[in-house]
Amino acid sequence: MTDFIVVIPARYGSTRLPGKALADIAGRPMIAWVHERASRSKAREVIVATDDDRIAAACRECGARVEMTAADHASGSDRIAELAERCGWDDAQIVVNVQGDEPLLPPKLADQVADLLAGTPGAAIATLTTPVCTEEEFRDPNMVKVIADREGFALYFSRAPIPYRAAGPPAFPARRHVGIYAYRAGSLKALSAAQPSPIEREERLEQLRALHLGLRIAVADAVDVPPRGVDTKEDLEAIQAIVASRPD
Numbered sequence: 001m002t003d004f005i006v007v008i009p010a011r012y013g014s015t016r017l018p019g020k021a022l023a024d025i026a027g028r029p030m031i032a033w034v035h036e037r038a039s040r041s042k043a044r045e046v047i048v049a050t051d052d053d054r055i056a057a058a059c060r061e062c063g064a065r066v067e068m069t070a071a072d073h074a075s076g077s078d079r080i081a082e083l084a085e086r087c088g089w090d091d092a093q094i095v096v097n098v099q100g101d102e103p104l105l106p107p108k109l110a111d112q113v114a115d116l117l118a119g120t121p122g123a124a125i126a127t128l129t130t131p132v133c134t135e136e137e138f139r140d141p142n143m144v145k146v147i148a149d150r151e152g153f154a155l156y157f158s159r160a161p162i163p164y165r166a167a168g169p170p171a172f173p174a175r176r177h178v179g180i181y182a183y184r185a186g187s188l189k190a191l192s193a194a195q196p197s198p199i200e201r202e203e204r205l206e207q208l209r210a211l212h213l214g215l216r217i218a219v220a221d222a223v224d225v226p227p228r229g230v231d232t233k234e235d236l237e238a239i240q241a242i243v244a245s246r247p248d
Helices: 030-039 053-061 076-087 108-118 135-139 185-193 198-203 207-213 233-245
Strands: 004-010 045-050 065-068 094-098 125-131 145-148 154-158 175-184 217-221
Touching: 004 030, 004 076, 004 108, 030 045, 030 053, 030 094, 045 053, 045 076, 053 065, 076 094, 076 175, 076 185, 094 108, 094 185, 108 125, 108 175, 108 217, 125 145, 125 207, 154 207, 154 217, 175 185, 185 207, 198 207, 207 217
Parallel strands: 004 045, 004 094, 045 065, 125 217
Antiparallel strands: 094 175, 125 175, 145 154, 145 175
């Protein structure tokens, strides 16, 4: 069994939906849902990394371990890298980044992405995808798409429709990126030490820094298809509706 640690980076100042980590879902803040799901994985430990006292208080309320981090990090990976340095994690330690806006992420995906990285020696990072099923999803800039090579390594991530097609879903199977990563701690530290790349700034996608540096990202289809994460008010309302429709 792969030994790994889950870290959930969470900040208050989201550009598209400020304060979303504390958004109410069936009477509980979203970050509590994320922590509960991550805690059902096979991770040795689950930690929330935040720079906000309100988020920290909500996490402690639900029994989560919280680590306070600097407020000026450009990405969740940078926030986790600060923690890796502080905790003295070995460079080979596998760390899974479960994003704080994935309240219904299946716990088995944390296990899967950790195993994927452990089983791919040439990869610095691993992540997961699911099929893009509709043209609306294909065109949605809030749904990140990814293209991989024949060996299962990422070629590019984009908010734009890739591979490009003027109308309709592409004949080539398009893939949606699921917001979960596994890193080797040494690669995580190298990423954080580098400046954000031009393509990262343009697309607002932190994983593009890794590709810019030549780090390889292993990609596989998720064993369970999760609902999309929460980027907008509409996404939040959709998650709230899913939870409300479930039996107690």
